[in-house]
Amino acid sequence: MSLTFVRQLGSEAGVQLNPLRDNSEIPTSGNGDQVFALMMRATRGRIDKPFKVDRGNVTRKLGKGEQIRISALNEAWVHVVEALNNGAYEAVVQRLVTSAAIIKWAVITAPTDTPAFAASHTPAVLTAVVGSGAVTSVTVVSGGKDYAGTETITVGGPGTGAVLTPVFTNGVISSVTVTTPGTGYSTAPALTCLPTAAAPVGTYLLAVKHLECFNDGIKLEIRADEKKSSGVSVANDKLTLRIKDKDGLLLYEFTGSLDPLAKDDFGGSAYLADVAAAITDALIVSVGVTGASADIEPTSDAYGYDSNGKEKWAKSSVLTCFTEGSTSYSNGDYSAARVKLNNTVYDYAYVSSGGSQSAALLGELAQLAFDTNRQLRFDVPGNLGIDAAIAFVEQLNMGASQTSHLIHAFWSPIKSSDPTGINPNGYFGVATLNIAYACLRNAQKNARGFAPKNYPIAGKEWPVRRTGMVQAYTPSSQELNSLAKAKINPVLWEVYSGGGSFVFRDSLTSALVDSSLKKLIAVADMSVSIDDAVTRYGKDVLQLPMQVALNRMGNYLTALFEGAEASGWLVPSNSPDMGGKAWRFDVRPNELRPYDNMDVSYWLRYDGTVRQIFVTQTLTR
Numbered sequence: 001m002s003l004t005f006v007r008q009l010g011s012e013a014g015v016q017l018n019p020l021r022d023n024s025e026i027p028t029s030g031n032g033d034q035v036f037a038l039m040m041r042a043t044r045g046r047i048d049k050p051f052k053v054d055r056g057n058v059t060r061k062l063g064k065g066e067q068i069r070i071s072a073l074n075e076a077w078v079h080v081v082e083a084l085n086n087g088a089y090e091a092v093v094q095r096l097v098t099s100a101a102i103i104k105w106a107v108i109t110a111p112t113d114t115p116a117f118a119a120s121h122t123p124a125v126l127t128a129v130v131g132s133g134a135v136t137s138v139t140v141v142s143g144g145k146d147y148a149g150t151e152t153i154t155v156g157g158p159g160t161g162a163v164l165t166p167v168f169t170n171g172v173i174s175s176v177t178v179t180t181p182g183t184g185y186s187t188a189p190a191l192t193c194l195p196t197a198a199a200p201v202g203t204y205l206l207a208v209k210h211l212e213c214f215n216d217g218i219k220l221e222i223r224a225d226e227k228k229s230s231g232v233s234v235a236n237d238k239l240t241l242r243i244k245d246k247d248g249l250l251l252y253e254f255t256g257s258l259d260p261l262a263k264d265d266f267g268g269s270a271y272l273a274d275v276a277a278a279i280t281d282a283l284i285v286s287v288g289v290t291g292a293s294a295d296i297e298p299t300s301d302a303y304g305y306d307s308n309g310k311e312k313w314a315k316s317s318v319l320t321c322f323t324e325g326s327t328s329y330s331n332g333d334y335s336a337a338r339v340k341l342n343n344t345v346y347d348y349a350y351v352s353s354g355g356s357q358s359a360a361l362l363g364e365l366a367q368l369a370f371d372t373n374r375q376l377r378f379d380v381p382g383n384l385g386i387d388a389a390i391a392f393v394e395q396l397n398m399g400a401s402q403t404s405h406l407i408h409a410f411w412s413p414i415k416s417s418d419p420t421g422i423n424p425n426g427y428f429g430v431a432t433l434n435i436a437y438a439c440l441r442n443a444q445k446n447a448r449g450f451a452p453k454n455y456p457i458a459g460k461e462w463p464v465r466r467t468g469m470v471q472a473y474t475p476s477s478q479e480l481n482s483l484a485k486a487k488i489n490p491v492l493w494e495v496y497s498g499g500g501s502f503v504f505r506d507s508l509t510s511a512l513v514d515s516s517l518k519k520l521i522a523v524a525d526m527s528v529s530i531d532d533a534v535t536r537y538g539k540d541v542l543q544l545p546m547q548v549a550l551n552r553m554g555n556y557l558t559a560l561f562e563g564a565e566a567s568g569w570l571v572p573s574n575s576p577d578m579g580g581k582a583w584r585f586d587v588r589p590n591e592l593r594p595y596d597n598m599d600v601s602y603w604l605r606y607d608g609t610v611r612q613i614f615v616t617q618t619l620t621r
Contacts, residue, residue: 032347033451033529034089034439036432037374038354039096039337039361040076041327043215046282047097050344054091055084060249062093063215065422071327076354079432082419083352086433086465087440092346094337095213100325102194103213105146105286106220106316110205114301117220117316120200120207121146124166124173126153126191134181135162138191143172148197156192159185166193171201204288205258206272208243210321212282217318218251219244223311224296226304233304235295237262241272243283246318252280258287258294331360338364342371349528350438353378355429362396370403373531375524379429380411380488382472386479390486398510399487405511405518406528410434411483412491414502417468425468430491434504437462438525450567453529454607456507456522463501464491471502484508487519507609523606526569533560534600549598550587557585557602564604573605 005017037050043063045051053061058081065077073096080091105120124144129137135155153164153176162182167175173193200207210218220243227236240255256262256272264270276285287294296303302314351365351374362378369376380389389411398407410431417425434457442451455461471493475483483490489506507521517523537556541549561583564570570582578584583604590597 030347031089031443033349033442034087035092035346035348036083036088036350036352036435036439037092037094037341037344037346037348037368038076038080038352038432039094039334039341039365040080040354041071041073041096042077042093044212045093045095046211047095047101047103047213048211050092050094050341050346052090052092052346053080053084054089058084058091060245060251061212065420068423068426072357073327073354075429076356078418078420078422078428079352079354083432083436083439085419086436087438087443088436089439089443092341092344092348094341094344096327096329096333096337097324098326098329098333100323101213102323102325103209103211104321104323105200105207105209106218106319106321107200107204108206108208108220108222108314108316109203110296110300110302112297113299115205115222115314117314117319119319119321121195121197123192123194126173126176126193128155128162128164128185128188128191130185130188133159133183133185135159135164135178135185135189136181137178138164138176140173140175143174144193144195145171146197146199146201147171147173147193147195148201151193151196154192155182156190158187159183159189162189164191171195171197199286200288205294206241207286207288208241209284209286210243210282211284212251213322214245215320215322215324216246217320219246219248219318220316221313222296222302223313224300224303226298233298235297236303237295238270239272239296239302241276241285242313252276252283254279254285258289260287329358329361331364334358334361334364338368341368349374349442350435351376352432352435353429354432355379357381357392359396362398366396366398366401366403366407369406370401373403373406373528375406375408375521375528377408377410377431377435379431380409382412382414382427382429384411384413385473386475386482389488390482393486393488393510399512401510405509405524407510408434408508408521408524409488409510410491410504411488412464413471413473414464414491415468415470415472416466419466427472428466430464430504433464434462446567448563448567450563450569452568453525454522454568454609456520456525456609458489458504458507458521460494460496460498460501460503463503466502469502480505487511489521506611517606517608520609522609526564526606527604530560530564530569530604534602538600546589546595546598550589553598553600554585554587557587557600561585561602561604568607570604571607573603575605578603578605 005015009016066074068074107118107120109116122144125141127139128135147168149168155162159182163180165177165179166173224236224239237258243252254276256275257270260271262270273285306312365376380392412430437457445451487508487510492505494503509524511518513519541552565582572580572582585602587600590599
């Protein structure tokens with residue numbers, strides 16, 4: 001026998017080779033501390049779950065942005081683009097949406113010669129006829145399409161009591177019965193009935209649901225290659241489907257069969273719907289017909305080549321398959337977005353407000369910071385004066401949060417050009433730019449894997465680089481003192497030995513303390529990283545024997561804190577309990593439940609930040 005071993009011995013003599021065991025793996029932190037998250041309005045992007053954008057795909061995934069004068073929420077787009085261009089590796093976006101948003105299918109029907117394209121779920125147009133204050137009849141101006149058959153008609157004012165019952169035929173409202181005429185209708189009420197079928201109703205070739213929800217629409221293209229039998233062109237059930245944005249930029253391309261039993265060369269499914277599902281979850285492809293009726297005929301505009309030898313493609317115009325509905329978001333909309341960001345599989349270290357001034361949104365972001373132990377950086381509107389800026393922060397009551405040290409406020413009374421060129425000169429928030437600089441700093445890890453997080457993003461090393469910058473207000477010393485007491489970090493013009501710059505002038509958290517490390521952003525940066533590292537490693541040792549887990553956790557903490565001290569994060573403490581050390585920890589089984597609970601405690605002395613310098617000159621003789 002040529003093999004020298006077996007994998008599992010029974011009672012026979014022989015050599016058993018066990019599978020390779022890997023003890024070489026070491027904990028890694030990844031690059032999550034170069035990523036930030038936010039909830040924002042966008043003209044493109046998924047609404048069902050968070051998604052990532054980076055510098056290369058931000059426009060394709062979020063759209064081109066719209067002016068702030070249309071909606072204040074559009075400032076978030078400016079923040080994301082500027083941050084990705086200034087050090088942030090990625091942004092995790094949860095798109096804000098209301099219950100009025102509708103995702104439609106792009107539907108292709110295929111007559112023999114010319115395929116037709118349309119958006120699904122078109123509401124019917126209904127007109128009420130009123131007599132003597134009651135609804136006497138309803139005219140079906142347009143029956144709509146893709147009704148499930150269970151929808152009801154909503155009747156507007158000024159009267160009450162009218163009940164109208166629609167009659168459905170193949171997903172279309174064919175007529176409306178006046179079940180109860182109601183009273184008080186001095187004018188014809190508005191009638192609304194939205195179709196709710198899960199898929200297009202009736203016969204169609206293909207239907208595509210694009211879950212990236214482009215406000216500006218998409219285009220579809222289909223083509224079947226020429227297929228020969230005995231030298232004669234015959235119908236082909238294999239086609240190529242392309243999805244493009246409104247400008248013709250290719251988003252996706254799939255080639256597959258309309259036959260659900262089709263297989264590829266490796267025995268896998270070649271069914272077009274399965275091919276698309278295997279490549280992306282950003283859209284759903286539904287094949288509406290099967291058999292010979294699904295084949296693309298040689299006479300079709302989507303078959304083969306034209307007389308000039310060019311490929312023939314059946315192409316749609318721009319199809320609007322997503323309706324945003326409203327940008328008036330409720331507290332429930334913000335809460336739903338927060339829950340999705342909280343549950344995402346994507347890692348991020350910072351949370352941005354995107355320049356939002358909504359107290360409800362900022363409140364949800366503060367809750368997200370608490371739930372995820374991530375830092376929130378938000379903007380105080382730059383057009384506010386000192387008193388108004390302080391009042392803005394006080395009404396948010398961020399200092400009362402259990403994680404107030406994770407919340408950081410920035411006020412920039414500076415007008416500048418829009419970093420993206422979308423808007424005219426104005427006040428643009430800087431909190432997300434501060435996050436971007438932090439991401440850039442965090443990418444500079446040393447040999448032990450520690451970034452210089454003991455250096456806050458403030459001062460001359462991190463100037464705000466925008467064009468057309470003009471400081472609209474210069475606070476006095478007393479006003480700067482008031483800002484500091486309110487835990488607001490101003491962005492102002494400062495003069496240094498090498499000249500002047502617009503800089504982040506301070507680095508205070510929102511913690512309601514005056515003489516504590518908890519008030520320093522750099523300490524929040526470092527402590528969050530330490531907590532994150534410890535809790536992640538804690539998951540690694542879950543479900544291990546207690547003594548093994550205790551030993552591993554102790555070894556890990558020793559290496560972690562030694563590295564933090566060597567990297568300048570930790571310095572010797574003056575506390576008697578620390579014995580002149582920078583760190584100590586205690587890992588032991590829980591006293592009450594020693595068989596399955598482990599208690600991990602650690603005491604750390606972080607390095608501080610120089611915020612004030614007192615200079616004295618003494619003349620001597």
